[in-house]
Amino acid sequence: MKTRLGALNLRVPKLRQGSYFPGFLEPRRTSEKALVAVIQEAWIGGVSTRREDELVQAMGLSGISKSTVSKLCKDIDERVRDFLDRPLTGDWPYLWLDATYLKVRQGGRIVSVAAITTVAVNTDGRREIIGLSIGPSEAERFWVEFLRSLKSRGLGGLKLVISDAHTGLKAAISRVFDATWQRCRVRWIRNALAHVPKSQHTVVAAAIRQAFTQPDQK
Numbered sequence: 001m002k003t004r005l006g007a008l009n010l011r012v013p014k015l016r017q018g019s020y021f022p023g024f025l026e027p028r029r030t031s032e033k034a035l036v037a038v039i040q041e042a043w044i045g046g047v048s049t050r051r052e053d054e055l056v057q058a059m060g061l062s063g064i065s066k067s068t069v070s071k072l073c074k075d076i077d078e079r080v081r082d083f084l085d086r087p088l089t090g091d092w093p094y095l096w097l098d099a100t101y102l103k104v105r106q107g108g109r110i111v112s113v114a115a116i117t118t119v120a121v122n123t124d125g126r127r128e129i130i131g132l133s134i135g136p137s138e139a140e141r142f143w144v145e146f147l148r149s150l151k152s153r154g155l156g157g158l159k160l161v162i163s164d165a166h167t168g169l170k171a172a173i174s175r176v177f178d179a180t181w182q183r184c185r186v187r188w189i190r191n192a193l194a195h196v197p198k199s200q201h202t203v204v205a206a207a208i209r210q211a212f213t214q215p216d217q218k
Helices: 033-044 049-058 066-084 140-152 167-176 185-193 198-212
Strands: 094-106 109-121 127-135 160-163 180-183
Touching: 033 049, 033 066, 094 167, 109 140, 127 140, 140 167, 160 167, 167 180, 180 185, 185 198
Parallel strands: 094 160, 160 180
Antiparallel strands: 094 109, 109 127
16 A cells, blocks of 8 residues: 555455455545554544654554654644634523633743643534634733634634633723623632641532522522
8 A cells, every 4th residue: 555654564454255345445535544544543642753663663654754744733722723713603691601721842842831722512402612812921912812712714703702700801801892701610710629627628519500400599
């Protein structure tokens, strides 16, 4: 089997009765997709170029260069960019915003950045991830720019925004969207349990969740 990565010798098993032919070698299918997928997955997982080369050799190929790995993984960037830039059609009444701090390598050193995840629900009840971003902090300026990018893609019909009670984030929401803000229930419960003895966490958490399921304030 010839691929962009080189020639790969395959041994196809023979049956005593009937015949067998691997599905990934069927006509009109790219036989190298599985190999490329393995390399891309390893790259995403942080595998070094040297280990990538060892992996490819273990699969029966002569090896792979750093430039080839980079070229193959550009496809991931293009697909992610298309996903994040896709138009948002229709109304999306409910929006969840969250940020998680991650350690990343920038300029040869490890720094902490905020990884932004945005989930929305449309009028059909379908939930989708509509936005992802990485920034230096959760400052208002960063959030305003991110929220405006969602709006420019067509995010509309927004009624409720759920997020953490971060000052910069709340300010950005009020500047960009004309919608009601609600504090994230999960974060609120976590903060509440921080003031409760650990031995009582289960009981208190159950009581809080029950309060949220009541039909009214009484």
